[in-house]
Amino acid sequence: MTDPARPQFDRFAHDYRSLNTSAVRASGETPDYFAALKASYMASAAPLRDDGVPRAILDFGCGIGGGIPHLRRCFPHAVLHGVDASGESIAVAQTDCADARFSVISDNRLPLPDATFDLALAACVFHHIAPGERLHWMRELRRVLKPGGRLFVFEHNPLNPLTRKVVRECPFDEDAVLLHRNETLMLLADAGFRETKSDYIVFFPHMLAALRPLERWLSRLPAGAQYAARGTAA
Numbered sequence: 001m002t003d004p005a006r007p008q009f010d011r012f013a014h015d016y017r018s019l020n021t022s023a024v025r026a027s028g029e030t031p032d033y034f035a036a037l038k039a040s041y042m043a044s045a046a047p048l049r050d051d052g053v054p055r056a057i058l059d060f061g062c063g064i065g066g067g068i069p070h071l072r073r074c075f076p077h078a079v080l081h082g083v084d085a086s087g088e089s090i091a092v093a094q095t096d097c098a099d100a101r102f103s104v105i106s107d108n109r110l111p112l113p114d115a116t117f118d119l120a121l122a123a124c125v126f127h128h129i130a131p132g133e134r135l136h137w138m139r140e141l142r143r144v145l146k147p148g149g150r151l152f153v154f155e156h157n158p159l160n161p162l163t164r165k166v167v168r169e170c171p172f173d174e175d176a177v178l179l180h181r182n183e184t185l186m187l188l189a190d191a192g193f194r195e196t197k198s199d200y201i202v203f204f205p206h207m208l209a210a211l212r213p214l215e216r217w218l219s220r221l222p223a224g225a226q227y228a229a230r231g232t233a234a
Helices: 007-012 016-023 031-045 068-074 087-096 131-144 161-169 181-190 206-217
Strands: 056-060 079-084 101-104 117-123 145-156 193-201 226-233
Touching: 007 016, 007 087, 016 031, 031 068, 031 117, 031 145, 031 193, 031 226, 056 068, 056 131, 068 079, 079 087, 087 101, 117 131, 131 145, 131 181, 145 161, 145 181, 181 193, 181 226
Parallel strands: 056 079, 056 117, 079 101, 117 145
Antiparallel strands: 145 226, 193 226
């Protein structure tokens, strides 16, 4: 069994930010826009602890830590922990995000204790994991979540032709095997998550940003560039 988000990302670590910026340029946005969108989605969609405050959040496949500042903004009191199979990416993240903790995945198990986190996210990670290994890593994420903890899985929507074009032309997506929404929901259920739900997201490019308030009404329409699936750990 290989590691998630394979260590081939070591060779992209120091150029990842510029490569990602180029990949999303057609949207008129920056990678920060999409990272902020995901963090805000989590903050609005998840009923958390009884007091509404998550104490610990895991960013699975965190890469160079681009999502950490946005998680910090939305969850200012949480301990943030990022894990990735790319040691080079983790080294960059540790330099750029001193207020978070990071670990390198070196075998087929997350280097974390059971029932540690209130929330976890995997932002465009599972399409880099070989299909036969996805359920294993979904179960690992359930293992490290506390009972009642929430997992959010954000993925590219294969039904969107612009998304497929962006993935096809992106250097670090050369190994990508996109997941349809139903596959992700099935993985969540098979891994033992309950209360699974999903929404399509990212409908309008920057030039049509004035229409973005309508997106919450379009979440059932399979035209968004990405989708968000979530489940609760039993």
